[in-house]
Amino acid sequence: MSCMDAALYRIANSYDHWLQRRYVKSKLAADPAYAATAALVMGRPMPLLDIGCGIGLLGQYLHTHGAVTRYLGVDSDLRKIEAGNRALHLSGLGNALHLAHADGTARQPIRGHVALLDVLHYLPQEGQRALLDNAVAHLAPGGLLVIRNVLRERSLRYAMTRISEFFLRTSGWMRVGAQHYPSEEELRTPLEAAGLAVSVRSLHGKTPFDCYLLVAERAPR
Numbered sequence: 654m655s656c657m658d659a660a661l662y663r664i665a666n667s668y669d670h671w672l673q674r675r676y677v678k679s680k681l682a683a684d685p686a687y688a689a690t691a692a693l694v695m696g697r698p699m700p701l702l703d704i705g706c707g708i709g710l711l712g713q714y715l716h717t718h719g720a721v722t723r724y725l726g727v728d729s730d731l732r733k734i735e736a737g738n739r740a741l742h743l744s745g746l747g748n749a750l751h752l753a754h755a756d757g758t759a760r761q762p763i764r765g766h767v768a769l770l771d772v773l774h775y776l777p778q779e780g781q782r783a784l785l786d787n788a789v790a791h792l793a794p795g796g797l798l799v800i801r802n803v804l805r806e807r808s809l810r811y812a813m814t815r816i817s818e819f820f821l822r823t824s825g826w827m828r829v830g831a832q833h834y835p836s837e838e839e840l841r842t843p844l845e846a847a848g849l850a851v852s853v854r855s856l857h858g859k860t861p862f863d864c865y866l867l868v869a870e871r872a873p874r
């Protein structure tokens with residue numbers, strides 16, 4: 654096992670329920686969005702705001718890879734923030750990474766990069782717009798907004814994703830089910846209007862699901 658694998662396993666073992674540990678191990682080992690975010694921000698050291706951070710896995714992943722100077726994760730689900738904070742405390746990272754219970758539209762005392770991984774479709778269309786605006790407001794010059802999301806399209810992957818979202822909701826892991834699947838244009842238009850340079854690529858990997866990575870960059874000063 655490499656040093657990095659050992660570090661990622663240590664992170665997984667800091668979560669308190671065996672089911673959560675299994676979930677964390679598979680996410681850290683196989684979720685392409687974490688690796689993609691680390692690769693994007695690695696050469697641009699600045700703080701990162703993670704909106705809809707869940708149990709704070711992205712922060713732990715980025716910290717392990719030395720890819721972030723300061724991390725604040727916010728989530729509206731208190732259970733997840735508490736579970737994430739317990740894990741940070743156990744792994745001794747409570748001073749380096751911060752998780753707070755807050756809505757994604759609340760202003761935070763941090764400017765830099767912003768991540769929005771698998772969050773937008775849990776909000777209605779107007780809520781998505783408010784979250785996007787708030788994300789943009791936290792970008793520093795040269796900062797990146799990294800969004801991973803399902804995008805509405807006609808494809809088998811899109812249908813498979815909707816089925817998996819149904820099971821996430823009925824299992825209780827997600828308290829609120831998917832509300833609105835945005836199209837690429839719905840995300841691209843307001844970001845470009847805010848002066849950001851936007852690029853989109855698929856992030857399906859080997860999964861059968863619909864998944865895209867959208868990166869919006871604020872020009873350096």
Ligand SMILES: C[S@@+](CC[C@H](N)C(=O)[O-])C[C@H]1O[C@@H](n2cnc3c(N)ncnc32)[C@H](O)[C@@H]1O
Nearest residue numbers: 705706707728729730755756757770771772775
């Ligand atoms: C599928 S999880 C993704 C978690 C994390 N971003 C990741 O990739 O591991 C979606 C998260 O978005 C959070 N969320 C949904 N609406 C939110 C809002 N308005 N403000 C903050 N968090 C929100 C949910 O509570 C949930 O933890």
